[in-house]
Amino acid sequence: MKKIFALLVALFSMSMPVFAEPAAADPAAAGAAGGGSFLIIIIVFVALYGWMFWSERKRKKNAQNMLNSMEAGDEVITIGGITGKILNVKDETVTLEVGADRTKLEFQKWAVKTVTKPE
Numbered sequence: 001m002k003k004i005f006a007l008l009v010a011l012f013s014m015s016m017p018v019f020a021e022p023a024a025a026d027p028a029a030a031g032a033a034g035g036g037s038f039l040i041i042i043i044v045f046v047a048l049y050g051w052m053f054w055s056e057r058k059r060k061k062n063a064q065n066m067l068n069s070m071e072a073g074d075e076v077i078t079i080g081g082i083t084g085k086i087l088n089v090k091d092e093t094v095t096l097e098v099g100a101d102r103t104k105l106e107f108q109k110w111a112v113k114t115v116t117k118p119e
Contacts, residue, residue, distance in 0.1 A: 067109050070094060075116040078107055 070076070074086045076096065084096030087104065095106050 066115050067112060070109070070112065070115055073118055075118065076112050077114045078111050079113045080111070082107075 070089050072086050077083050082098055084098035086094055087097050088095040093106050094109055095104055098105055
């Protein structure tokens with residue numbers, strides 16, 4: 001993150017003198033001078049766009065690894081706020097034991113928010 005910020009600062013500091021230049025008498029020269037700063041802005045937007053996709057892909061990979069590592073005995077919290085202990089894990093579902101009366105509930109795996117391994 002620090003490297004990306006440093007790169008952005010360096011790119012914008014290089015483009016600032018172009019923005020600060022007074023308008024040239026020749027309109028063609030003014031257009032050529034502004035083209036470099038436009039290119040830098042495009043590069044920055046492409047870099048940020050790529051960084052957003054990279055971080056989203058990383059988040060999804062971590063969530064999928066968490067769901068695939070679930071096993072009987074793990075404590076989980078669902079997206080609805082229900083906490084329980086895993087009794088059984090199938091391909092797409094997980095069976096939880098919840099509450100003091102040990103009620104069994106079956107959820108889709110995607111409904112699990114967090115998994116805590118027993119110590």
